[in-house]
Amino acid sequence: MAQRKQQPTKARSQPQPRKSSSRLLWTLLVAVLSVLLAFFFGPWTKESLDSTANPNEPPRPYHVVDIPGKGKGVIATRDIARGELLYRESPLFIVPSRISVPPAELMGKLLPTLSKSERVALFNLSYVRLPPNLSKDDPNYDAQVALAITQTNGIAAGTRGVGVFPNVSRMNHGCSSAFNAVYSWREKEQKLVVYAIRPIKQGQEILTAYFDTRRPRRERREHLQEHYDFHCTCAVCSLPDDISGISDERLSRMQNMHNELSAWAQGQIEGDEAIELINEIWWVGSLERYWSQRGRLAADAVMVALAHSDAWAAREWADTAMTWYGYELGTDSEHVQEMKDVIESPQTQRSWGTRRRQSVGGPLKKT
Numbered sequence: 001m002a003q004r005k006q007q008p009t010k011a012r013s014q015p016q017p018r019k020s021s022s023r024l025l026w027t028l029l030v031a032v033l034s035v036l037l038a039f040f041f042g043p044w045t046k047e048s049l050d051s052t053a054n055p056n057e058p059p060r061p062y063h064v065v066d067i068p069g070k071g072k073g074v075i076a077t078r079d080i081a082r083g084e085l086l087y088r089e090s091p092l093f094i095v096p097s098r099i100s101v102p103p104a105e106l107m108g109k110l111l112p113t114l115s116k117s118e119r120v121a122l123f124n125l126s127y128v129r130l131p132p133n134l135s136k137d138d139p140n141y142d143a144q145v146a147l148a149i150t151q152t153n154g155i156a157a158g159t160r161g162v163g164v165f166p167n168v169s170r171m172n173h174g175c176s177s178a179f180n181a182v183y184s185w186r187e188k189e190q191k192l193v194v195y196a197i198r199p200i201k202q203g204q205e206i207l208t209a210y211f212d213t214r215r216p217r218r219e220r221r222e223h224l225q226e227h228y229d230f231h232c233t234c235a236v237c238s239l240p241d242d243i244s245g246i247s248d249e250r251l252s253r254m255q256n257m258h259n260e261l262s263a264w265a266q267g268q269i270e271g272d273e274a275i276e277l278i279n280e281i282w283w284v285g286s287l288e289r290y291w292s293q294r295g296r297l298a299a300d301a302v303m304v305a306l307a308h309s310d311a312w313a314a315r316e317w318a319d320t321a322m323t324w325y326g327y328e329l330g331t332d333s334e335h336v337q338e339m340k341d342v343i344e345s346p347q348t349q350r351s352w353g354t355r356r357r358q359s360v361g362g363p364l365k366k367t
């Protein structure tokens with residue numbers, strides 16, 4: 001990198017022109033006013049609680065804005081590369097998977113444990129359903145709102161329960177090829193990370209998938225209407241009927257083939273048949289431009305190859321899995337490390353040689 005030239009000391013020591021004192025006062029007043037106005041009305045008043053924000057890191061490549069018909073949403077402020085980290089956020093709280101009291105009662109107990117800023121962050125989030133006839137004077141009103149917020153924004157935090165992440169929560173939903181960001185929970189860090197799974201252009205909305213969208217449009221829309229109270233008009237849901245039908249077919253086919261794959265685990269199909277299925281799912285996924293879960297798919301193939309003692313195939317698939325896990329879960333994720341271990345030493349993996357030796361086949365396509 002080119003070094004910046006030092007300014008000659010002489011120039012530095014030159015006296016700066018002085019402003020008159022009244023002009024200085026006026027400038028100061030304007031500056032203070034703009035800071036105050038920006039604080040109260042600026043777009044970051046609600047979003048400044050970004051636990052991902054770190055002064056030592058470059059600024060985040062997106063901002064939160066109002067999007068007609070969607071409430072708030074997240075827009076890329078520059079081009080984002082596939083595999084870029086978008087968020088790394090701790091939950092405000094986690095509602096355990098198993099609870100012994102009614103959910104609203106639990107929320108009532110949880111609210112007093114939040115700091116003032118956490119409470120503000122929580123109550124800034126959107127929600128879709130409150131119990132009918134709930135009055136603002138009801139002593140449980142806040143707890144009921146907090147519950148509705150948790151239901152609308154909650155994200156699984158591993159097996160522990162459901163977490164609320166105020167920044168990640170601003171991402172709206174897209175189906176199949178329409179979503180471009182994927183989140184995953186990191187158990188060791190107790191944080192949620194979100195990565196871009198495809199390149200995102202400046203000005204494009206950053207969308208994630210609220211559920212597994214490998215199902216037909218009608219079912220997807222029903223699910224979204226029921227749980228999130230909106231009619232999905234994402235790029236895939238708004239395809240013309242005939243093209244949407246083709247997309248639906250591909251998505252259902254992917255899902256069905258996934259189910260068929262479980263026959264390998266039950267010993268009902270051979271390793272090469274399982275790999276054939278995986279390559280087919282991969283291919284249909286490419287046609288659909290469905291990029292998510294590819295790391296997992298390739299890792300399934302690794303498992304098959306290891307079990308059938310095919311070191312070459314295991315390494316090839318592990319290499320593919322490493323790439324896609326890297327995009328989706330991060331190059332520093334445990335999953336990427338596991339794949340590195342396979343490449344280094346397939347024969348020492350636990351599942352090595354647990355099935356009949358067979359040459360199962362490697363990936364047909366890497367994209």
Ligand SMILES: C[S@@+](CC[C@H](N)C(=O)[O-])C[C@H]1O[C@@H](n2cnc3c(N)ncnc32)[C@H](O)[C@@H]1O
Binds near residue numbers: 070153171233234
């Ligand atoms: C987790 S929040 C997403 C952020 C939210 N838009 C906000 O203002 O905070 C989920 C809610 O956002 C809205 N939403 C999400 N995706 C949408 C979409 N594709 N089209 C319309 N509304 C959407 C729905 O109201 C949904 O209940």
